[in-house]
Amino acid sequence: MTAVGAPQERAELAPLVTEPERPAPARRSPRRRGRMASWLLYAALAAVTVAFVYPFVWLVSASFKPRSEVFDNKLIPDTFTLDNYVQVWHEAPMALWLLNTVIVTVLATAAVTVSSAMVAWGFSYFRFRGRGPLFGLVLATMMLPGAVTMIPTYLIWNSLGQVGTLTPLWAQNLFGSAFYIFLLRQFFLGLPRELFEAARMDGANQWQVFTRIALPLTRPALVVTALFEFQAAWTDLMRPLIYLRDSSTFTIPRGLKAMLDQFGFGGEWHWEIVVTASVIATVPMIVLFFLGQRHFVEGIATTGSKG
Template sequence: MTGVDVELPVGGPAGPAPRRDAAVPAAATTVPPTDAAALRGEGRRKRTRASRVFAWVALALLGIVFVYPFVWLVSASFKPRTEVFDNRLIPETFTLDNYVSVWQEAPLGLWLMNTVIVTVLAAVTVTFSSAMVAWGFSYFRFRGRGALFALVLGTMMLPGAVTMIPTFLIWNGLGQVGTLTPLWAGNLFGSAFYIFLLRQFFLGLPRDLFEAARIDGASQFGVFWRIALPLCKPALAVVLVFEVQAVWTDLMRALIYLRDSDTFTVPRGLKSLVDAFGFGGEWHWEIIITASVITTIPMIIVFFVAQRQIIDGVASSGLKG
């Protein structure tokens, strides 16, 4: 040994130092996170755009399906009898004679007036009576309230044919058969469906508001009339419009109770037109179609005017309570 000190590399003879030209890791070649998020966002936008286009196309097709019968009805009302069923939306021979003839062949104005009277009385009475009953079930706390309310809802399961004969016997005993009274007076006792709908709305109102009114000296009816009813206008509008539509198109009760053409409503009058103009196998459908158009237009106007109230009322009644 010569005593010369030999310095070894730090770490000992573990191997050669790493080369500077080693391969780049695979992770470094992937798409940056920001670019991947942008690609995902673009894919979502494309899917959303495609779903919107599909929804618009589907709604347009459904709209055409529902609107086409009425458009065909209006078009046929301007055609002569020989061209009513030619299935053209634009009449080949345009005529207004049908609208003149329908007023001459039938007392359509009187039927419309009778229908308006019955509709207004039925809609107003059922709205007010159902609101009073619904207010009682929602505001007052009493024993057996749940069972009594369930009994009211249970009447909805009774078919109309079950109560048809007993109801007729009652009105016949009162001497009201042949008048307009049976077509609307039954609504004085409310409707189970409307009671349920209005009760759900009343339950969503803050009870503290009513208690504060009672402390200020308001009577029970005053709380209902001055506070509860103004707050549930959307639900009342829904009940009113639903009942207007139901009474305006009601044929069954008109067939049962009306005898004289002077008391006919629009549905009963249209039925008499179908019976009157079907002779010798040759139907005057142009008269019937024209009368149908005239009697359908008022309901379209009602729904067009009250569509916002209907949507707000149904949405509020479904979410509250």
């Protein structure tokens, strides 16, 4: 019995033979994966930046080239010249067009910022019957295409004798803008109402509460509104095409259209003049954005967190 069971016991006591463990596949550390994701993000942002910046860089480069080299698609001119910037002031009244554009843009920006802020304050602070439906009606005006109101608006200004002047280009903003009213209202709603009630208890009237408390607290949103409208008024071409007749009242976009008709498609083919005037018209907007960039970003961030 012992001899027969010995092999079986030895077999049970024998150590089990196991396969050697395979090394686990190497895993990338979270830091390395995060670094790769950052590099991919930077590469994507760089590609998008180049796509947006390249047209303006090409425009600036072409403005320093003679007529024969404008479309050679070289960012570094073979023949560098400043004659285009001298000639453009002789071919067109650029200084007068810039002055008209500044007047229209400043008045339009100030008018729409103040009027929209006042209407937005009324919708956010005061409680009255029908406030919700009335505000919805204001927002509904954003759904109307501009072509729907173009002819009635023209007839109104024509009956007032303002066609051919700069007034129709900015005076419409005296009645506010639905988009800016919505933007500022959302910001006003995020302000603590206790501040206004405390000011009222201290003897401040409604106008003082609005101008001394509400407006300073909404400065970022007001800057965003002003920058948006400044850009819209500076680049507006449709209304100058409709209302302006004399070249002495042209704004920069209307003047560029006249120069394009004359020097681009009018048979003269002076494209160096057209691109140079375009650079002159674009630079002020770029300078303004860099000057107000901090307030612009702050206004966008804080406005998005309100309401």
